[in-house]
Amino acid sequence: MSTLSKTSPGGVRRxxxxxxxxxxxxxxxxxxxxxxxxxxxxxIQLVLVWIPTLLSAALSFTRWNxxxxxxxxxxxxxxxxxxxxxxxxxxPAVQHNVLWLVFLAVIATPLGLLxxxxxxxxxxxxxxxQSIFFTPVMLSLALIGVIWQLFYNRDSGLLxxxxxxxxxxxxxxxxxxxxxxxxxxxxAATWRHAGYVMILxxxxxxxxxxxxxEAAQIDGANAVQTFFRVIFPxxxxxxxxxxxxxxxxxxxxxxxxYVINRGTNGLELISALVIQNLVGEGQVIGVxxxxxxxxxxxxxVPITFYLSRAFGxxxxx
Amino acid sequence: MSxxxxxxxxxxxxxxxxxxxxxxxxxPANTKRGKPHYGIHLFLIVLAVMWLIPLVWTIFTxxxxxxxxxxxxxxxxxGSFNFDNFTQAWTQGGFAQYAWxxxxxTIPSVVLVLFFASMMAFAVSRVSWKFNVTLLIMxxxxxxxxxxVLAAPxxxxxxxxxxxxxxxxxxxxxxxxxxxxxxxxxxxxGFVTFVLSNYMKALSPELTEAALVDGAGIWRQYWSIILPLxxxxxxxxxxxxxxxxxxxxxxxxxxxxxxDRLPLTTAVNNLQGQFLSNYNLIAAGAMIxxxxxxxxxxxxxxxxxxxxTLGSSKG
Numbered sequence: 001m002s003t004l005s006k007t008s009p010g011g012v013r014r015x016x017x018x019x020x021x022x023x024x025x026x027x028x029x030x031x032x033x034x035x036x037x038x039x040x041x042x043x044i045q046l047v048l049v050w051i052p053t054l055l056s057a058a059l060s061f062t063r064w065n066x067x068x069x070x071x072x073x074x075x076x077x078x079x080x081x082x083x084x085x086x087x088x089x090x091x092p093a094v095q096h097n098v099l100w101l102v103f104l105a106v107i108a109t110p111l112g113l114l115x116x117x118x119x120x121x122x123x124x125x126x127x128x129x130q131s132i133f134f135t136p137v138m139l140s141l142a143l144i145g146v147i148w149q150l151f152y153n154r155d156s157g158l159l160x161x162x163x164x165x166x167x168x169x170x171x172x173x174x175x176x177x178x179x180x181x182x183x184x185x186x187x188a189a190t191w192r193h194a195g196y197v198m199i200l201x202x203x204x205x206x207x208x209x210x211x212x213x214e215a216a217q218i219d220g221a222n223a224v225q226t227f228f229r230v231i232f233p234x235x236x237x238x239x240x241x242x243x244x245x246x247x248x249x250x251x252x253x254x255x256x257x258y259v260i261n262r263g264t265n266g267l268e269l270i271s272a273l274v275i276q277n278l279v280g281e282g283q284v285i286g287v288x289x290x291x292x293x294x295x296x297x298x299x300x301v302p303i304t305f306y307l308s309r310a311f312g313x314x315x316x317x
Numbered sequence: 318m319s320x321x322x323x324x325x326x327x328x329x330x331x332x333x334x335x336x337x338x339x340x341x342x343x344x345p346a347n348t349k350r351g352k353p354h355y356g357i358h359l360f361l362i363v364l365a366v367m368w369l370i371p372l373v374w375t376i377f378t379x380x381x382x383x384x385x386x387x388x389x390x391x392x393x394x395x396g397s398f399n400f401d402n403f404t405q406a407w408t409q410g411g412f413a414q415y416a417w418x419x420x421x422x423t424i425p426s427v428v429l430v431l432f433f434a435s436m437m438a439f440a441v442s443r444v445s446w447k448f449n450v451t452l453l454i455m456x457x458x459x460x461x462x463x464x465x466v467l468a469a470p471x472x473x474x475x476x477x478x479x480x481x482x483x484x485x486x487x488x489x490x491x492x493x494x495x496x497x498x499x500x501x502x503x504x505x506x507g508f509v510t511f512v513l514s515n516y517m518k519a520l521s522p523e524l525t526e527a528a529l530v531d532g533a534g535i536w537r538q539y540w541s542i543i544l545p546l547x548x549x550x551x552x553x554x555x556x557x558x559x560x561x562x563x564x565x566x567x568x569x570x571x572x573x574x575x576x577d578r579l580p581l582t583t584a585v586n587n588l589q590g591q592f593l594s595n596y597n598l599i600a601a602g603a604m605i606x607x608x609x610x611x612x613x614x615x616x617x618x619x620x621x622x623x624x625x626t627l628g629s630s631k632g
Contacts, residue, residue: 030535037436048503049459055470140564203626274465
């Protein structure tokens with residue numbers, strides 16, 4: 001891992017400089033090969049990722065039913081006005097996205113970190129614990145929605161049975177009740193997220209120089225101080241990735257709510273609203289695109305943060 | 318830097334045996350490690366049991382015939398246990414078809430991702446030219462976008478692109494495996510390019526310079542020298558991408574309109590409607606969907622975790 005951090009873009013240029021001095025001429029054939037190697041992936045990336053992203057932005061200022069290209073009519077910012085003022089699910093969706101982020105950041109991520117710290121101590125059976133906590137990471141969020149449906153079900157679910165409410169009027173329909181379903185979905189999402197965070201932090205903890213830990217202990221720091229003052233800051237690259245993953249996952253959250261109830265009735269999320277406006281009855285491409293642009297603008301915050309860390313000049317050294 | 322450092326450094330590395338010998342050396346830091354961790358174990362056991370409950374419950378429900386649960390209730394051990402729900406889901410629920418669809422989408426996508434991303438990574442990391450960092454940023458950023466951001470234009474592009482009916486029964490790219498493979502590939506290239514380019518940068522420049530002196534062209538340097546050296550990274554990325562693309566729910570949901578073309582992960586969404594309230598069958602369907610990912614994980618665990626951490630150790 002230390003070798004990777006040494007080879008940041010800055011480092012490459014440093015090693016590349018003498019190479020170009022050594023008269024390195026590419027033959028015509030090499031140029032052709034290189035333009036193929038760069039051109040094809042770049043074309044794929046542009047046509048299927050970046051041009052659609054720009055088109056989303058363009059479509060958000062139009063009115064379109066998605067039928068013929070001739071029907072596209074300019075609409076100014078009316079789609080955005082509609083969303084902010086006359087679209088009831090929008091503000092609840094924003095709240096739910098914020099709640100999703102806060103829950104993952106305050107509950108799921110620290111839980112994963114705690115598991116990593118405990119399992120890093122080489123206690124008995126650490127591999128077994130790791131496998132157990134990591135298993136849900138293998139599963140898609142859509143599948144997790146189905147599995148937890150069996151657990152949360154009102155009449156036949158295990159949870160109501162364990163609570164002793166199964167078959168009584170007090171039984172809670174955990175995924176159906178709009179007051180509680182977001183929390184139920186968040187717990188199901190935590191099931192996966194904590195294991196993910198755990199495995200990344202376990203790798204991070206192994207990468208921390210052990211002499212740091214010793215030096216802190218010799219200086220009289222207790223375990224908690226050692227962790228928060230020394231170990232945690234030393235894991236900065238992992239911390240960055242965890243922050244980015246947590247924010248991005250909460251913006252991307254879609255599969256699980258779609259499986260539960262298509263993102264309605266208490267589970268509105270911006271990503272689900274985008275899709276509701278694109279498919280299904282009465283396609284409103286303009287409104288769907290405007291929602292997509294709102295999602296894009298929010299996403300650019302963690303993306304820029306991550307890129308500036310990953311590609312910015314190395315300040316650590 | 319204490320004198321104990323040489324003996325302690327390997328102990329703190331990772332092997333349990335190493336740590337235990339460290340504890341024996343009587344260092345203050347390590348005596349604490351030697352103590353049994355009853356509290357920690359209790360906490361971990363409780364949490365591990367909670368973690369397993371949803372899966373164990375799903376397996377338990379899947380193994381019981383519906384008639385038995387109707388008779389004895391869901392929370393009972395009465396009746397028999399067998400794999401009838403699995404066979405029924407496989408044959409009547411269409412899971413054989415869904416599993417085939419998953420393979421048809423996942424295998425080409427992963428091969429294409431590894432091929433294109435390794436070429437791109439080679440070009441940006443082993444050849445010095447003007448826009449390599451810019452392109453790498455573009456690729457990396459693309460992978461981080463929420464898919465919903467570009468869903469509408471992609472859907473419309475595919476819908477409006479005419480194809481002969483002999484190729485596609487929708488007359489367009491919609492409802493074809495190609496549409497899902499193309500977008501899965503495009504979306505994942507960014508991530509794999511980023512990881513592989515970091516890996517390739519770490520390989521010594523002399524490797525290809527020697528080949529250059531011997532007259533090897535760019536393609537030969539890539540295919541015969543760099544790619545074989547990247548085998549560990551390619552294995553890790555391949556495992557990770559198989560899981561990622563197999564688990565992808567959204568693109569097939571958006572592009573595939575005929576239900577019998579869906580891959581397992583997306584078809585699982587229809588379980589509730591398909592099996593009505595036969596929860597035993599739903600559980601069996603969910604288990605069938607989980608099995609490929611779990612098998613890959615158990616067989617290639619090392620590669621999978623390596624892939625995840627390889628992808629995160631930069632930054």
